[in-house]
Structures are given as C-alpha cells and as structure tokens.
Amino acid sequence: MVIAPLRRKVLRDLGRLWPQVLAIALVLAAGVATMILGNGAYASLSETRARYYADYRFADVFADLTRAPLALLGDVAAIDGVLQAEARIVKLGRPEFPDMVEPASILLVSLPVNPDAGLNRLHLRQGRLPEPLASDEIVVSEGFAAAHRLQPGTTVPVVMNGKRRDLVVTGIALSPEFIYALGPGEMMPDPRRFGIAWLPRATLEAAYDLDGAFSNLVLRLAPGASETRVIEALDRLTAPYGGLGATGRSEQTSHAFLDAELKQLGAMVKVLPPIFLLVAAMLLHMTLSRLVALEREQIGLLKALGYRPGSIAGHYLEFVLCIAVIGCLIGFVAGAWLGAGMAQLYARFFSFPFLVFTRDPQIYVLAAAITVAAATGGALQTVRAVLRLAPAVAMAPPAPADFRRRTGWAARLVPLRQTGRMIARHLLRWPMRSLSSIMGVAMAVAILVASLWSFGSIDHMIDITFSRAERQDVRIAFVGAEPASAVQDVRRMPGVMAAEPFRVVGARLSHGARSKRLAIEGRPADARLSRALSPDLVPMAMPGAGLILSEALAKALDVARGDLVTVEFLEGRRSLSHLPVSGISVGYVGLGAAMEIGALNRVMGEGALISGVNVSLDPAGQDAFFAAARQAPKTGFMNVTDLTVSRFRQTLAENITVMITVYVTLAGIIAVGVVYNFSRIALSEQGRELASLRVLGFTQAEVSGVILGELAVVVLVAQPLGWLIGHGIGLAMVAAFSSDLYRVPFVMGREVYATASLIVIAAALLSAIAVRGRINRLDMIAVLKTRE
Amino acid sequence: MPDDPDIVIRASGLTKVYRNGPVEVHALRGVDFAAVRGEFVVILGPSGSGKSTFLNILGGLDSASAGRVQFRDHDLTELDERGLTQYRRDHVGFVFQFYNLVPSLTALENVALVTEIARNPMNPADALDLVGLSARQDHFPAQLSGGEQQRVAIARAIAKRPELLFCDEPTGALDSTTGVRVLEALTEVNRAIGATTLVITHNAAIREIADRTLRFADGRIVETTVNTTRKRPDQVSW
Structure with a gap:
C-alpha cells in the first residue's frame, strides 16, 4: 500500500491548515446550504401547493357577478373545456366582537350541497361541516379562529346585509382558495381583521335575497382546455348578470402571492449558490497553489522515489475533496436546519393543511456534485502543475520570485x-x-x-x-354603489374631519393586443386625501376626461401619455369607451387607474354614484367613528391606514x-x-x-x-x-x-x-x-x- | 580594556539555557566579551558551540538566561521587545547567510527600506557604491548573483551607519571568489563607517582578515587570538 502514507499526509495537512480549511469549507457550506434551502423550499412550496390543489380540487377559473339564476349554471358547465362548474354565493360580512374596536370583515362563502364533491374543498382541522339545513352554522378559517380563539361551539355575531346574525362555529378549516388570505384593500394578511366563513347556501340566499341565484362561479377545466377561450365564453354568459370578468389562477390573489414567493425563491437559487461556489473554487485554487509551491521539493522527492505523478496529483485532489466533503456536510446540516425554519415561516404565512418539506435526496446529491465539481475546478490547474513538475526541477529550490515583469511600473509610484x-x-x-x-x-x-x-x-x-x-385615515367601501349624497351621511359621523367620495368600477383596459382587468377609481378633481402622484411625487389633479394610469399599468399596456386606451366597463351598462391617457402616476400596489369621479359617472351613465368615502379622522373621535360606521347599513368594509x-x-x-x-x-x-x-x-x-x-x-x-x-x-x-x-x-x-x-x-x-x-x-x-x-x-x- | 571608553558592546557572564521538555541545553555557559569601536572580530566554532546564540543575544534577537549585555551604557538585558527592536533599528546591522533581500524591491529600494526608518542614514546609492554595486541598483534580487545579493545585503545593513554589524555565515552560501568579494565589501565598510563587526563563520581562512578571532566550544570562548597584522581579503582563499 504505497498510498497510505500520502493519505496520512492529507489528514495531517487538513489538521495543520485547519483555519484555512474551515474558512473554505464554510464558504462551500454556504453555497450548499443556500442551494438546498432554496431548491428545497421551492420544491416544498410548489409541491405542497400542487398536491393541495389536486387533493382539494382547487378551481381553475373564478368569476364574480351581481346576481344570476342558478339555471345559468347548466350553460356554464356546457362550455367547451369545463370539467366542473360550481355556483356559489360569496359575500362580505362583518363580524362583531365586543372586544374589537377596529373594523374587521369576514368573507362568507356558500358550501355546495355535497361539499365532498365540490371545488375548493375544505380541509377540516376541527369539528364538522355545518348541517345543510342548519341556518346558523358556520365553518371558519383557521387563522381567524386562532386570532379570536374560536372553537366549535363558539358563537360569532356577523352582520350580513345589514342584519346581525349569531352564527355558531361547527368547525375550523382551511381552503386551497385562501392559502394567502388577504382582506379587501389590505397589503398583508391579518387574520384578526379578515377571515373566511363557509356556510350552507340557504343561509346566504336568505340573508342576501339571492333565492335561486348565485354571485360567484368557480370552474375546473379539462386537461388541455384553453383557459382564455373558456373565460371569453364565460364572460359572454355572465355579462347580462353583472359579470365582472372571469380570471384564471394567475389573477387569483392567494395563488398569485404564492407565485410571487416562488419567483423570489427561484431567483435566490439562481444568484446565491453560484456566488459561494465561485468564491470557494477561487479560495481552493489559491490555497492549493501555495501548498504545492511549499511542497515542491517533497513532490520532486516523491516522484524520484517512484510515486506515479497520478498518485501525487490524486493526493492533492484528495485534500481538496476532503474540504468539499466537509463543506457539503456542514451545508447539508445548515440547509436542512434553515429549511425547517423556512417551513415554519411558510406555515405562519401561508395556510396549508400539510407541508411537503422534500428531503429529496436528489437535491442533496446535486448539491454535492456541484460542490465537488466547483472544488475540483478550483484545484485543476494546480493539480495539472503537479503532474507536469519534473523531479529534478522540483527538488532544486524555486527561482526567486521575479518582479521584473508586470510590476515595473509600480516603481514609478514615487510617493x-x-x-x-x-x-x-x-x-x-x-x-x-x-x-x-x-x-x-x-x-x-x-x-x-x-x-x-x-x-x-x-x-x-x-x-x-x-x-x-x-392620506385618508379610513376608507369605507359601501356594500354597493350609493347616491353621491351618501358622503354627507359619513361627514356627519363623529370624529370625521374631512370626507371625500370615491367610485370604483371594474373594467377591462386594452391597448392593441394587451389587456388588463382592474378597477378604475373615480376621485374628486381636487382630492386631498386619496391622490395620484406624478413620478416626481407631485400630487396630480384629476383630468377632466382622461385616465391616470399607474406606471406598472402603463408599462403592462405599453401606453404613454396621450395614447388612447379602450375601456370596457364591466358594470352597469357595460359601455365601451376610448379614453386618453392623461398622465402616469407612481404606485406600488396593484395596477391602478384613476379618473375624475364626475367624468367616470358620466361615462357610466348611471347618475352621480359613489362606492365609498375616504375619511380623515380626529384621533380622539376614532372609536366613536368606528362604532357609528359599523352601525351604518351601507358600510361594506373599512380599511384603516394605521x-x-x-x-x-x-x-x-x-x-x-x-x-x-x-x-x-x-x-x-x-x-x-x-x-x-x-x-x-x-x-x-x-x-x-x-x-x-x-x-x-x-x-x-x-x-x-x-x-x-x-x-x-x-x-x-x-x-x-x-x-x-x-x-x-x-x-x-x-x-x-x-x-x-x-x-x-x-x-x-x-x-x-x-x-x-x-x-x-x-x-x-x-x-x-x-x-x-x-x-x-x-x-x-x-x-x-x-x-x- | 575593561574600562576602555571605546568599548561598544560588552557581555559578562552570559548564559543561555534552552529548555526542551525535561532536557536542558546549555547553549552559553558564562561568556565574557567586549569589543571596541571599529574592531573586526571573527567567531569560529563547530555547530552547536553557541556562537549563533551569542550573536543573537548581542544583536537583540534573543534574551539571555543570566548575565548582562551592555551596549555603550545601555543594559540590553533590561530591554523589552519594543526596546530591543529600537536597539536593532538604531544601532545594529545584520547580514544573513541567505541574504534575505525583499524580492519585490530593487537593490536600491532594499537599501532604502532601511534608510527610511533610520535616524542618520547614508544615501542608499552611496551605500551601494561602497559595496561596488552602483551599476546594479535598479535590478531586482532575481536578476542578481548570490554574491551581488549578499553585497546588497551588506549595503542594506550598513546604510543606517550602525555601531554594530553582525554577520552570520555571510559567505556560507558562496564560492571562494564570490566570497572574497563579499569579504572585501565587509572590510571596506568596516573601515569606512567604523562599525564594530562580528562575523560568524565555519571558514577558518577568514580569521586572517580579522583583528581578533574567538573560538567557541561547548558554550564558552575557548581561545582568543589577536592578529597583529590583518590580511586583505584577496590574500585569503578556501
């Protein structure tokens, strides 16, 4: 066994150079850990989501409308490519907890007659589903239940369509539709102020006067069906019933936020590990070159003694591989540990019934292979030099470092x-x-x-x-459009210092082949609370006729100031207009389009209507205001800026x-x-x-x-x-x-x-x-x- | 000689014991020595006789276990690391067996390296001139022969005008002809700047160019020879 002494030397070198070995191993480990964490989290999140969607039959297409007869469902199900269609009633209610001053809202979703066969099936965490005929039973979302300590048996007072009902919680559940449960008008999920309740449709039919009708559709498509075509057909069917335009999963809030998270993880995996592996390869190259330079004579001696160049080169490669192995092991442990931490973070942020944290050996094998490749890559040049070194040359002392070339000009750095x-x-x-x-x-x-x-x-x-x-303190959105005089009612509420109306209308904006579905917001010309800002952050006056688009929307539609966009209103008379882009505003959340409220109402042709009011409050009167606003039957939901x-x-x-x-x-x-x-x-x-x-x-x-x-x-x-x-x-x-x-x-x-x-x-x-x-x-x- | 005002360096009862685990190695066993200004002393002796230890302690690189070393009226044995560094910096020049030039600096820059931190240095070019290397001042060590490198090293050692010049085997790595050139340089600078020069060598031929020769054995000076007539370096060979 001629190799044994060399192997002992590897171990001794590792021991002797341990601080450098550790430093390099840690850089490799960081690469391995980020690779495992990133890939693992990505796989974990996407697989969890995929399995959850499949097991619980997450819908492919979603549509809201005002009111359509149940008979329409047959036509919807008959659209080519639709596998399953479900008509639901989805309404926003207001929970009333005695200990809660600030406004909250609860999304009420009707359950199908046979919940097991339905779409967006619930995953029951606790309790049971409501009895189909029980008019006061609900299942609530887990986050909301936890935030309010709701248990099966607890009563939750909910204001539905202006009437307060005491509903009894029978179960706590999760739904693939609300993995990321974002309340209307909010930026982050807040389970205290927004929850979901599922209840038999009879209760909702009665509360919202929707006997034999529905307000929401969810569809599952046949494999290979064209989502675009189905949506087009569906929009045609629902238009007469106040259809707001159907969307695919990509515009479904919960799905889209998960997509954004996956996108970020994907970017992390692309950027971080390569940085670490490159740096580690460079460090290995540096360290090994120096080691070989110091051991030149030993290498010559070993060659003179008859060791094959291959064994000697192999010896140095072994040294490098040992570092790679140490790096991999530390990286595996760190990656798995960080991965578990990431899973906890997901569990807190996203509502999954289970989390598939893949400990896919493939990821580990891949990480190890890439690491070994990077380490070997770093060592390659030096190892080749070892192979080339002739014994006689190696045993003579190296020529003194020659500083003539390259560095001569440095001498002219006189000072x-x-x-x-x-x-x-x-x-x-x-x-x-x-x-x-x-x-x-x-x-x-x-x-x-x-x-x-x-x-x-x-x-x-x-x-x-x-x-x-x-700049408003509170934004009240009404249940439906109200006459412009409604702003006076709000103005009279306690604590209100200023109130400005707004009107929100669903619309599809298109320019050429590009089109986006969004809500156009009408504001007073001289709005002081909710304002559009120009890119240099100056408030913009609402133009007499045109639209102000957010930068994101302008980019998405590829329009500039002065261009005409086609606006297809999805409410009221569903008129079609061509409006000029009067300005571009900054905005970071969602796609925004704004108009002067009067101009918007003129185009809509329904008279002076408002969808809600922005309010600035006297801090001292805040609680009284909330109480009054809650009592007002028009109030749909409120967003409190603070x-x-x-x-x-x-x-x-x-x-x-x-x-x-x-x-x-x-x-x-x-x-x-x-x-x-x-x-x-x-x-x-x-x-x-x-x-x-x-x-x-x-x-x-x-x-x-x-x-x-x-x-x-x-x-x-x-x-x-x-x-x-x-x-x-x-x-x-x-x-x-x-x-x-x-x-x-x-x-x-x-x-x-x-x-x-x-x-x-x-x-x-x-x-x-x-x-x-x-x-x-x-x-x-x-x-x-x-x-x- | 004990009270000679010209005495530059004096050692008395100098003892050095190295402890290597349970084993005590007595490198020096009570050495007494003094040298006057400008004296050229050659130290001979077999390996392990204590001559390098002696030179290292006199040069402020090592400390004695017992005894005293005085440089003029300063007691070296009382100096800490900082004090010894200052002593070397201001008063001592060293020449190494393997030259130890800085490869990234030219001959002139190697000399300037020392003159930059010295109190009363020569012009680096003059120091190189003294060892006959003016023409090579812009060459890097890799471009110089061994003898030339050693002469640059001598120029570097004396450019600060040291009172003491310590050379440990300065010709050890050189052939006879080159060695003679180096010795000529040493005697020349010894004469020119009046530095007390101590040269360790294995080469008995060199003693003939010295004022005095010490022979070390077993940690003691066993023989002192005073040359009444010094030979010139070109009159010796080995």
Missing part, C-alpha cells in the same frame, strides 16, 4: 515608501489572485447591498403610498431579523473566508521577508502593516465594486419581483452601501486580527539561518 512598494508589487505580481480576492470581497459587499436595500425601499414605499398618496401600515411593518419586522442575520452571516462567511485565506497566503509567501525586516529593526506594527496593507487595498478596492454588483443585483431583483400585485421601488441609498461596507470591513478586521497574531510570532532567528 510610496518601500513597504508600500512591497505591497503594490506583491499585489501586481499575482494579478489574478489579487483580482479574484477583490472579487470575493466585492461579492460579500454585493450580497449585503442586494439584501439591505429592500428595507429602505419598503420605507419609501410606505411613505409614498400612505403619507403622500393615500392598521394596514402597522400590520405591514409588523410582518416585515418578524422577518427582518431573520433576513438580516442570514445575509450578514453569508456575507461574513465570504469576507472572512477570502480575507483570512488571502492574508495567510500572503504571510506564507512573505513571512521570511517580514521576519528579516523585524531583525532589521522594523516594529511589529510596521511589519504587520505590509500584510494588512495588502489586505486593506484588496478590501477597499472591493467596496465600490461590491456596491456596483450589489446595485446590479438589486435592479435585477426589482425586475424579477415586480408583478401585477406589487412593485418594489428601487431606492438605493448611501446608507445601504455604508452598512454593507461596514459589515464586510468588520469581518475583514476580525480575520486581520487573527493573522496579526501570527505576524507577531514570526521567528526572527530562523530566518538568519534557513533558506526558504
């Missing part, structure tokens, strides 16, 4: 002291190594820049949306610590790994020179300055590069994450760069301190006597 020249020339002597170390540190900065900017951007988004655009914002911030705050910890750790691992390895190698190469300088009377600080000076150059040059790369990643993220649901403003402030740099510089300083200890312990006596 440098000699130690400065040493730093400059050493960096320039190995430009690839210096550059790749700079890139490595820059990546650490970039990861931070690309993650930290989002916080400022969210603040910006909140500031713009709620301090400048939507609650929306605080819920938004609270949800972010819950994730922010986790996110910051994860990204700072990841960046720290890269920064420490690169800086530590770089300085250890610089020290290994220059240790003898530095010890000589100590003998010549240089102080410890002066000698450390040579290595730390090199480090400082690498770390400092890396900063602007890191800012630039991080900025680029941030821009790519904005593009990747933007959807019809929300857009993220790109706000990159100096404080983001500063924070990222400070964190990376702190990590670099820690590594520098570790290396400084070694510099201080340089053996001065040895250099007098020994050759390198």
Whole structure:
C-alpha cells in the first residue's frame, strides 16, 4: 500500500491548515446550504401547493357577478373545456366582537350541497361541516379562529346585509382558495381583521335575497382546455348578470402571492449558490497553489522515489475533496436546519393543511456534485502543475520570485515608501489572485447591498403610498354603489374631519393586443386625501376626461401619455369607451387607474354614484367613528391606514431579523473566508521577508502593516465594486419581483452601501486580527539561518 | 580594556539555557566579551558551540538566561521587545547567510527600506557604491548573483551607519571568489563607517582578515587570538 502514507499526509495537512480549511469549507457550506434551502423550499412550496390543489380540487377559473339564476349554471358547465362548474354565493360580512374596536370583515362563502364533491374543498382541522339545513352554522378559517380563539361551539355575531346574525362555529378549516388570505384593500394578511366563513347556501340566499341565484362561479377545466377561450365564453354568459370578468389562477390573489414567493425563491437559487461556489473554487485554487509551491521539493522527492505523478496529483485532489466533503456536510446540516425554519415561516404565512418539506435526496446529491465539481475546478490547474513538475526541477529550490515583469511600473509610484512598494508589487505580481480576492470581497459587499436595500425601499414605499398618496385615515367601501349624497351621511359621523367620495368600477383596459382587468377609481378633481402622484411625487389633479394610469399599468399596456386606451366597463351598462391617457402616476400596489369621479359617472351613465368615502379622522373621535360606521347599513368594509401600515411593518419586522442575520452571516462567511485565506497566503509567501525586516529593526506594527496593507487595498478596492454588483443585483431583483400585485421601488441609498461596507470591513478586521497574531510570532532567528 | 571608553558592546557572564521538555541545553555557559569601536572580530566554532546564540543575544534577537549585555551604557538585558527592536533599528546591522533581500524591491529600494526608518542614514546609492554595486541598483534580487545579493545585503545593513554589524555565515552560501568579494565589501565598510563587526563563520581562512578571532566550544570562548597584522581579503582563499 504505497498510498497510505500520502493519505496520512492529507489528514495531517487538513489538521495543520485547519483555519484555512474551515474558512473554505464554510464558504462551500454556504453555497450548499443556500442551494438546498432554496431548491428545497421551492420544491416544498410548489409541491405542497400542487398536491393541495389536486387533493382539494382547487378551481381553475373564478368569476364574480351581481346576481344570476342558478339555471345559468347548466350553460356554464356546457362550455367547451369545463370539467366542473360550481355556483356559489360569496359575500362580505362583518363580524362583531365586543372586544374589537377596529373594523374587521369576514368573507362568507356558500358550501355546495355535497361539499365532498365540490371545488375548493375544505380541509377540516376541527369539528364538522355545518348541517345543510342548519341556518346558523358556520365553518371558519383557521387563522381567524386562532386570532379570536374560536372553537366549535363558539358563537360569532356577523352582520350580513345589514342584519346581525349569531352564527355558531361547527368547525375550523382551511381552503386551497385562501392559502394567502388577504382582506379587501389590505397589503398583508391579518387574520384578526379578515377571515373566511363557509356556510350552507340557504343561509346566504336568505340573508342576501339571492333565492335561486348565485354571485360567484368557480370552474375546473379539462386537461388541455384553453383557459382564455373558456373565460371569453364565460364572460359572454355572465355579462347580462353583472359579470365582472372571469380570471384564471394567475389573477387569483392567494395563488398569485404564492407565485410571487416562488419567483423570489427561484431567483435566490439562481444568484446565491453560484456566488459561494465561485468564491470557494477561487479560495481552493489559491490555497492549493501555495501548498504545492511549499511542497515542491517533497513532490520532486516523491516522484524520484517512484510515486506515479497520478498518485501525487490524486493526493492533492484528495485534500481538496476532503474540504468539499466537509463543506457539503456542514451545508447539508445548515440547509436542512434553515429549511425547517423556512417551513415554519411558510406555515405562519401561508395556510396549508400539510407541508411537503422534500428531503429529496436528489437535491442533496446535486448539491454535492456541484460542490465537488466547483472544488475540483478550483484545484485543476494546480493539480495539472503537479503532474507536469519534473523531479529534478522540483527538488532544486524555486527561482526567486521575479518582479521584473508586470510590476515595473509600480516603481514609478514615487510617493510610496518601500513597504508600500512591497505591497503594490506583491499585489501586481499575482494579478489574478489579487483580482479574484477583490472579487470575493466585492461579492460579500454585493450580497449585503442586494439584501439591505429592500428595507429602505419598503420605507419609501410606505411613505409614498400612505403619507403622500393615500392620506385618508379610513376608507369605507359601501356594500354597493350609493347616491353621491351618501358622503354627507359619513361627514356627519363623529370624529370625521374631512370626507371625500370615491367610485370604483371594474373594467377591462386594452391597448392593441394587451389587456388588463382592474378597477378604475373615480376621485374628486381636487382630492386631498386619496391622490395620484406624478413620478416626481407631485400630487396630480384629476383630468377632466382622461385616465391616470399607474406606471406598472402603463408599462403592462405599453401606453404613454396621450395614447388612447379602450375601456370596457364591466358594470352597469357595460359601455365601451376610448379614453386618453392623461398622465402616469407612481404606485406600488396593484395596477391602478384613476379618473375624475364626475367624468367616470358620466361615462357610466348611471347618475352621480359613489362606492365609498375616504375619511380623515380626529384621533380622539376614532372609536366613536368606528362604532357609528359599523352601525351604518351601507358600510361594506373599512380599511384603516394605521392598521394596514402597522400590520405591514409588523410582518416585515418578524422577518427582518431573520433576513438580516442570514445575509450578514453569508456575507461574513465570504469576507472572512477570502480575507483570512488571502492574508495567510500572503504571510506564507512573505513571512521570511517580514521576519528579516523585524531583525532589521522594523516594529511589529510596521511589519504587520505590509500584510494588512495588502489586505486593506484588496478590501477597499472591493467596496465600490461590491456596491456596483450589489446595485446590479438589486435592479435585477426589482425586475424579477415586480408583478401585477406589487412593485418594489428601487431606492438605493448611501446608507445601504455604508452598512454593507461596514459589515464586510468588520469581518475583514476580525480575520486581520487573527493573522496579526501570527505576524507577531514570526521567528526572527530562523530566518538568519534557513533558506526558504 | 575593561574600562576602555571605546568599548561598544560588552557581555559578562552570559548564559543561555534552552529548555526542551525535561532536557536542558546549555547553549552559553558564562561568556565574557567586549569589543571596541571599529574592531573586526571573527567567531569560529563547530555547530552547536553557541556562537549563533551569542550573536543573537548581542544583536537583540534573543534574551539571555543570566548575565548582562551592555551596549555603550545601555543594559540590553533590561530591554523589552519594543526596546530591543529600537536597539536593532538604531544601532545594529545584520547580514544573513541567505541574504534575505525583499524580492519585490530593487537593490536600491532594499537599501532604502532601511534608510527610511533610520535616524542618520547614508544615501542608499552611496551605500551601494561602497559595496561596488552602483551599476546594479535598479535590478531586482532575481536578476542578481548570490554574491551581488549578499553585497546588497551588506549595503542594506550598513546604510543606517550602525555601531554594530553582525554577520552570520555571510559567505556560507558562496564560492571562494564570490566570497572574497563579499569579504572585501565587509572590510571596506568596516573601515569606512567604523562599525564594530562580528562575523560568524565555519571558514577558518577568514580569521586572517580579522583583528581578533574567538573560538567557541561547548558554550564558552575557548581561545582568543589577536592578529597583529590583518590580511586583505584577496590574500585569503578556501
């Protein structure tokens, strides 16, 4: 067994170089962990969703309408491509909890006669479904039940169509339709203020005067059926009954938010692991090259002794593979642990009856294979050099490092002291190594820049949306359209300081082949509460006739100011108009289109109607206002800006610590790994020179300055590069994450760069301190006597 | 000689014991020594006789277990790490067996490395001139022969105008002809700047160029020879 001593050497090398080995293994582990976490979470989320959808027959097409006779269902089911159609009554009610001052709403959904055969089947967590003939029984969504401590048997007073009913909870359930349960007009799920209740249709028929009629359709399509064609056919059928236009899953709120989450995960998997693996490959290359340079004579000796070049090259490859294995193992554990944490986060955010956290061995095998490939890739050049080294050449001492080429111009950097020249020339002597170390540190900065900017951007988004655009304290949406005089009723409520009406009309906007379904909002010309803002954040006056579109919508429709868009109103007379785009406004949530309320009402031709009122409140009168607003029969639901914002911030705050910890750790691992390895190698190469300088009377600080000076150059040059790369990643993220649901403003402030740099510089300083200890312990006596 | 005001360095009762686990190695066993300004001393002795330890302690690189070392009226044995560094920086020049030039600096820059931190240095070019290497001042170590590198090292050691110049086997890595060139450089700078020069060597031929030769054995000076007439380096060979 000739190989055994070499294998022992591998183990000893690993032990001897353990800090460097660990630093590299951690960078690899970060790559493996993010790969497993990202892929695992992606697979977990998409598989969970897919299985949930399949098992519980999640519908493919959704449509709301005002009122249609049940007889229409037969026609709907007969549309080519429709596998199953279900007519439901879906209405918004208002729960009344004695301990709750702020407004809440509950979505009331009728249950099919045979719930097991229906679409969007419920997953009962507790209790049972209501008896079909029981008029006061409901099943409530789990989050809502938990937020209000509802149990089977608890009574919930719900105002339905202005009448208060006491409903008894018989069960607690989940539905694939509300995995992400977002209340109307809200930005984040808040299970305290929004829940879902399922109840026999008879109860809803009676409450909403919908005997033999329905207000909502859900459809399942046959495999391969064209969603577009079905929707077109369905819209034709429902139009006479107040159909608001059907949508596919992609516009179903819960589904779309899950899609956005999956999109983000997919982006993370594409960006993070490659960064870590590249940096690790570079570190391995650096470390192995130095190891081989130091062991040149041993390699020559081994070859002279008759070891085959292959075995010797294999020995170094084994060293690298051991590091890869250590990295994989740490990465597996960290990835699995983080994955479990991510699953918990999902469980809190999304309502799934089960979570498939795939511990798919394929992901692990793939991660290991990629890691080993990256590590081997990093080692390849050095291993080839080992193969090529002739024994006689290897056993002679290496020629002194030749600084003539490449570095000559550095001598012309006149103001440098000699130690400065040493730093400059050493960096320039190995430009690839210096550059790749700079890139490595820059990546650490970039990861931070690309993650930290989002916080400022969210603040910006909140500031713009709620301090400048939507300045009302409360937005009351009526159950249906009301005469314009309704604003006077609201104005008379206690605590109201200002009230402005709005009108919301569902419409389909199209321009050429592009079309979007959304709600056009009519506002007073001189609105002071809910306003449109121009891109330079100046409030825009509502134009006399045209539309103001949000940037996102203008982009989606590919229109600019002055273009004409076709507006097909989905309510009232369902008229078709061609309206000019009078302006483009900023907006981060949803697709927005606004008009002057009078102009909108003129186009609609139904007289002066309003859908609700925006209100600014005297804080002292808030509770009295809520009480009065709740009592008003017109009130559909209310959005309270403070609650929306605080819920938004609270949800972010819950994730922010986790996110910051994860990204700072990841960046720290890269920064420490690169800086530590770089300085250890610089020290290994220059240790003898530095010890000589100590003998010549240089102080410890002066000698450390040579290595730390090199480090400082690498770390400092890396900063602007890191800012630039991080900025680029941030821009790519904005593009990747933007959807019809929300857009993220790109706000990159100096404080983001500063924070990222400070964190990376702190990590670099820690590594520098570790290396400084070694510099201080340089053996001065040895250099007098020994050759390198 | 004990009270000679020209005495630059003096050691008395110098003892050094290395502990290697349970084993005690006595590298120096009570060495007394003094050298005057400008003196050229050659130290001979077999490996392990204590001559390098002696030079290291005098040079402020190592500390004695017992005894005293005085540089002029300063007691080296009382100095801490910082004080010893300052002592080396201001007063001592070293020449190494393997030159130990900084490969990333040219000959001139290697010399300037030291003059930049010295109190009263020579012009680096003058120091190189003194060892006959003016023409090679812009060459990097990789472009210089071993002998040339060693002469740059000597120029670097003396450019600060040290009172003491310590050389450990300065010709050990060189052939005879090149070695002679290096010795010429050493005697030349010894004469020019008046530095007290201590040269460790295995090469007995070199003693003939010295004022005084010490022979070390078993941690002691066992023989001191004073040359009444010094030979020139080109008169010796090995």
